[in-house]
Amino acid sequence: MQPLSGLTRKILPMLAPDTILQNRYRIIRQLGSGGMGTVYEARALRLNTTVALKETHFTDERLRKQFEREAQLLASLRHTALPRVIDHFDEGSGLFLVMDFIAGEDLWEMLERRGRAFEQDEVLDWADQLLDALDYLHRQEPPVVHRDIKPHNLKFSERNRIVLLDFGLAKGFAGQLSRVTTSASVFGFTPNYAPLEQIQGTGTDPRSDLYSLGATLYHLLTNNAPPDVITRIAATTEGNPDPLRDAHELNPEVSPEVSAVLKRAMEVARNRRFERAAEMREALREAGKQLAPSVNKAKAETLPPTVVHPAPTEVLSASAPRPTIASPHAARSEEPSVTIAAAEKFPAPAADAAPPFLPMPLAPTPQPARKSKALWWIGALLVALLIGVALVVALYKFAGRSGSKRVASGLKVTELATSIIARHPVVSPDGKYVVYETATASKGPWSLWISETATLKKSQLLPPLEPKYDFVSSYNQVTFSPDSKYIYYYSFTPEGGRGREIGIYRIPVTGGQAQTVTLFDTAGATVGDSQFSLSPDGSRIAFYRDADIAHGELVVVNANGTEEHVLLRKPSFSRGTTIRTIAWVPGSEQISFIENSSSGGTSTTELRVVDQDGTNEHKLFSPQSAELSGYVWSPNGRSLLLIYGLFPAELKIAKADDWSESPLTSQNLYFTGSSKLPPRAAWVPDGSGLLIQGEIGATEIFLVRYPGGEVRRITTGDLRYYQGVSMTADSSTLVAIEGESNSTTQNLILISSFK
Structure with missing residues (x-):
């Protein structure tokens, strides 16, 4: 067992079991790893207790000092739903947080094993605890935003209280938890639970956590992960309905009131969400007082509905086919996700009408002829109205x-x-x-086609592209060359590198084999943003890529893929800088870009330009x-x-x-x-x-x-x-x-x- 003192490296390799740090902590096993951090189960030798060690990789002295300040912030937090930060230290080039170790399955693992949605009452109890914790975090000065709430990060304490984990896998600073003022990084988000502003890298705030919590509750209540926000925007922008279905449509045990609260929390535009965790908590408490229709049916003090065919006392058989709630885990489960007995699904009918879903009415109660005739006329008018609308x-x-x-x-x-x-x-x-x-x-999957406008002849240029990620299955940013001879596009390659590996390609309009112009990693770029720009004369392409874990580069390459030149080298997203929306400036030899940066607790956004030879970089305006x-x-x-x-x-x-x-x-x-x-x-x-x-x-x-x-x-x-x-x-x-x-x-x- 060798301590790591004096070891220097940019990225620490995985620590072997039985490695001792600080003469105090013995590594037991690796629990998980992110792009810039690793989590270990370890033993605190002095106290003989199990702890979680979260290692972050920084070599920049400014960020190492920031790490210490952030660690002190985390250590000052006290809430039953938050794990304690017990200690922090550095050894070699590694920075470590020592935190409470929470054993057992997380909620995602429990959901997988269970194979069906959780009960509404228990999910609302967990939500109440989590919203209390978020209210506590967001009231800090400055507010603290977690930015990675999902079922995978939720476990239970020994007292069966919900605990929000993963404060220590860094997004540029000491914790997954980050101050609002330094939260522009897009690294590490999970698409199904991340709000638009996090994916775009435009900065998160407390409302971002409420989106992620809403998506998490949605998953727990429906056993369906919600569609990612990019997929939702793509659908609605193309005139299709929002693919985010109401929770009570997927699970009738969820009340429409609770479903409405989740829908508001998951609004794409953050100004339409709840402003504060306390506001969402109160809304869920009120919504929780309303039972789902299926629950009301089961609890109603009436006899189960009977079918008069032929005898009025025949009850729907318990062995009859039962509706099920669709589940992404159903294929891996031996039983249907959730089955609902017919007596729970169908309520006793109203006194003056037969349930429309039964083949024959229940034993009728005699009604006045006048009322029956009025209902007949109303029905006839409705039918006429529908026919008119159809016409x-x-x-x-x-x-x-x-x-x-x-x-x-x-x-x-x-x-x-x-x-x-x-x-x-x-x-x-x-x-x-x-x-x-x-x-x-x-x-999808989507293929790329070309049509000749004079002859209307159509042909396939490129075959269907299978998705590399949940929300990317496209020939993106399709661009013609100025002479209309070539088509340029980018797509995610089948084998990504350390981050998301992108390829820029071109293909002649006459068809043939697509040519690779360049490949590059974009772990820190805004997913789906403008990844390249073709010069006005069509001879060069500008793009931004990750050079290493600490730096990014603005690069120009000839349109045929030759003679690549690095114009600028910038701190990467992990150092608080995001570069996006690259564009050539018409009528000049300059390239423009948006630069978002965070430093010393403040964030700035600037539109900047640089000459094509890499000189004269300057700000145009803020x-x-x-x-x-x-x-x-x-x-x-x-x-x-x-x-x-x-x-x-x-x-x-x-x-x-x-x-x-x-x-x-x-x-x-x-x-x-x-x-x-x-x-x-x-x-x-x-x-x-x-x-x-x-x-x-x-x-x-x-x-x-x-x-x-x-x-x-x-x-x-x-x-x-x-x-x-x-x-x-x-x-x-x-x-x-x-x-x-x-x-x-x-x-x-x-x-x-x-x-």
Whole structure:
């Protein structure tokens, strides 16, 4: 057994069992590992107790001092739902937290073994304890945010109280737990439980924890992990329903009131969530007083419903088929997840009506003829109303297919493909080709297709792409070269490296083999953000990659993959810096990017530029809000469209003379977009305005004149939605997806005659 004193290294190897640290702690076994930390079960030799040792890897002296301050903060916390931080120390290059060891299964393991959802009452009891702990954390000065709440991080103490774990796997500082002011890192999130702001790296706050807790409770109550937020945004932006189903739809033992609380906690826009843990705690307490309909049915002091077929006393058999709640674990379980007896599922009928789901009514109670006749007339009117609505819908559809009421007067619609599942259409600068993703199911896998606009001939460019991660299954950021000869895109490679390995590729429009331009790791980049930028002349590509655990690099490579040059070397996301949204500045030899950084308890967001040779890096300006989610340069490089937030987004214009910001338009226009999808705002190539995929009732396409801000409706909506802002170089033709809210398929169309 050799102590590690004096050992120096960037990343510590796994500590072997029986290794002794500080002459006080003996390693028993490794419990888990993250990108920058490892957790061990160890024995405290002096006290003869079991502890958890959490090792963090830092070599930067500033961060080592920050670690000590953060460790002291964690050690000062006292709550029954939080493990205690007992000690901290450094040995060699390793920094260690010593914490309470909580034995046993976590809730995720319990859910897997159980194979069905937990009971509502017990989950609400756990939620009450956790929200009390979050209220305690968020009331600290400054507030403390955990940022990784999930079933895997929940265990029970010896007194059967819930405990929130994983405070020590670092996201840039000492703990998974982080101060609000230094919480811009996106490392280490778990997609199904992470809010949008964490995935985008725009900074978390207490409401982020409430999202994660809501997602965790949802999983425990339904036995279904919630869809990740990127998948949700992609679905709604493409006109499909939010795939996050209400909890009580998946499990009828959950009351609609509890389901509504979870839905609010999991709102994509954080300003629609609960503001405080105490507010959500009170809402759950009130909701918990309401029993689920199925529970009320079981508890009602009535006889089980009987079927009069033929005798009124025949009871539904307990051996009859029973509805089950779908579970992702069902395939691994020998029994159905949750079975509900028919007597619990179906309530006793009302006195004046038969249950609509039984083949024949129960023994009827005689009713006055007048009431029966009134009910008959009401039913007849409802049927007539439904028939009328169906006719209106049919007429609208017919009108839409005939070409009327689809676009503004004077514009022409050409259908390239109909009744397909499609997304992300891009038209070539010369207008000869349209590239788009298509699939046989709404969730993919997606293949890349190309259509010739003159002949309407369609062919597959690339085969279906199987997902590498839960929320990535795309040919992302599809871009034509300026001469319309090549198509560029990025995708996650089948074999990722230390982080998420991305490949940038190109393929000729005529088809053939895709060529790899470059491969790079992006563990610290914002997932789904703009990962590369093609220069205006199409000769070079700029992108940002992880160089090592401590640094990232801004790189330029020739479009054919040769002659790679590193322009800038920056501290990585683990050191509090995030670089995103790379773009060439039109009419110049500069490259711009958004830089988010945290230092000394403060966070800053800047739009910066650097010359193509790596010199003259400087700040252009600091945006008015850290919620800057994207920007688009005007064709002449003299103005910027700034996109703040997503739901809804605020659009502003910044001019190069002084970079002052002003609203794009005074009209009530809501911008919809997603970090997973291509930009949903684009300048008209001649600079006369911007194409906006926005919302006034339905998702449509608008032209906002610049300057001036006048809004022109390109599409007319009605029962359809439209998506797409890709336009030909001569500003004459736009490609779009046209869909209907009640249909899973879309049409691929060209809208032309803009000039």
